[in-house]
Amino acid sequence: MGDKNVNITLPDGSVRSYRAGVTGLEIADSIAKSLAKAAVGVSVDGQLCDLSLPICKDAKVAIIRRQDDAALEMIRHDAAHVLAEAVQGLFPGTQVTIGPTIENGFYYDFARNEPFSTEDFAAIEKEMRRIVERGAPFTREVWGRDEAIKFFKNKGENYKAELIQDLPVTEEIKIYKQGEWTDLCRGPHMPTTKHVGNAFKLLKVAGAYWRGDHNKAQLTRIYGTAWRDEKELQQYLTMLEEAEKRDHRKLGKEMDLFHLQEEAQGSVFWHEKGYTIWLALEGYMRRRLLDADYKEVKTPQLMDSRFWEASGHWGKYRENMFVVPDVVPNTEEGGKVFKEEPKSFLALKPMNCPAHVQIFKQGIKSYRDLPLRLAEFGCCHRNEPHGALHGLMRVRQFTQDDAHIFCRDSQILDESIRFCKLTEEIYKDLGFESYTIRLETRPEKRVGSDELWDKAENGLKEALDKLGMKYTLAPGDGAFYGPKLAFIIKDAIGREWGCATLQLDFNLPERLDAHYTAEDGSRQRPVMLHRAILGSIERFIGILIENYAGKLPLWLAPVQCVVATITSEADSYADQVVEQLKALGLRAEIDKRNEKINYKVREHSLAKVPVMFVVGAREAAEQTVAIRRLGSQDQNVQPLKSAAESLAGEAKSPY
């Protein structure tokens, strides 16, 4: 490198010249001693690097101090290393594998014959604190491939050896040491383990497959969180607790919305209150769809296996389908359920699309009929693996707000725009401002010509661009039959769930031989768009509950108004009030119990009833109500008539 110089551009825009090979630490030192002291890493052209890494070409450089947001990534990564060292110190013979950072924390996957338990956490954390306190410097070395493989194999670290073996030949084999402890790692790291600090906590253990492949070994994963200081850690832990309170399973029980039980795992028992939400939501969607020129249909629940063979589901998804033998059951007491071998089978529908194609195929369709949009609140069954079931979010019986649009290639763009617009409007009505959109494009194994895929992918892209909707690209993640859009919403605990989806399908119309007659009299294949906006109604209600923490907007609230009496003197007036509310279409209940008003207010507040009309002798005499809204302590006394009417107006569905 000699005396060649490099130009370093700092965040304030100033450019300084250093000799080539200068390190981040040296740059920091040249700016201010205090900066060098506070520095934990350096960003070089946006890439986080070790402070000690020589910089050999012109670059934009920012020094990362421990208090900077960018340092969180390093703190967590280093914490993962400290965890690994601690675990290997306490549990000899444990192999290390990978330990990346994740949102809000980190994990490390270990291979050990005996799995860890959360009871080991105290000891591991203690050892981690000792390692942090010791403050060994992280040092970076580059090793030869064979040397590295030999080293790790000798140590019995077969997973690490495998990782190195699979690294591309062009990749440097980087080894980081923290004192005695050595690990293969991409880096970067902070100067010493001391910089990790004490604001970390181990959270949970879990099984995880080596390289995410269920055919490979099962490892034990330890999850942790790490922050810059104790206050941040506490804030995060409090946030987790708050999120737990919003869990739809907890609120569903507390608010008497639904339940699940062993005899029908993965299928929901909707109680009156929960089903009231369902009906309000479904009604809203129905009005939306009919106005958007969809035609609502209803198709069979059970169909012969031949039907599913034709659609291709029988071969590919049979293990997740509920199959019913087409045999009359034996009624002999204590006998076998079926006496004879079934000659044929029926299956509960796992999806609605093939049935919609059947409707499309009735009669001859003209290009004039397109686009044809068939909608169904279709109840589907999928035999999901036990471990996948999760409250309302992942169930075995669910209802999709499903629709299939049959159209021509040239209509893909327009239909995509209509869909995205409609979804956006609906999500806005439902209170979702933040969701992410993913565009999943052609996978390697696929049907349809490249030309058609171009048209389809561009159609989706163009639709999003035209509407100014931001999205991320997921190349290769599309279905074999076409590209798709996924709208993703997070739940209370930060888990992501796919809700709305738009999927182009070049396969099914072909398989099931759907066609229409074009202007020139020729037979043409329609393109089929699968689309859902809520996705599954069950899941969406779960997300709604979490999003609103149970405090649903008036139009969705199962009980919109409770009329509560102060003394029994007001009973008959309260009856009149409820009657009026009901006459206006409101979901109102009365609480005439012999309880103090404090008790009633507390109870209905906890039940998350949005509005209470409190009535006592005074209100009865004056024909008024004292209005109390959830979350407010204000009492607003209004004449009954106007109060009821304005509440009814407010409770109207947004569409």
Add this chain to the structure above:
RNA sequence: GCCGUUUUAGCUCAGGGGUAGAGCACCUCAUUCGUAAUGAGGGGGUCGUAGGUUCAAAUCCUAUAAACGGCACCA
């Protein structure tokens, strides 16, 4: 499906070899009390299920089911 954890009254949970406990809810009585819990009394559980060990099992062992946390899967 895989790994781990859990399962005791309607709900939330305590109890860890000697025959089951709290708070809330429920029922009864008294109280009519103006915006987040009125008081007193009462009823309620073969401790997830099936085996086993033991004089004795909610408690120990084995199997099994479900739920929970991840992983894998999600047409």
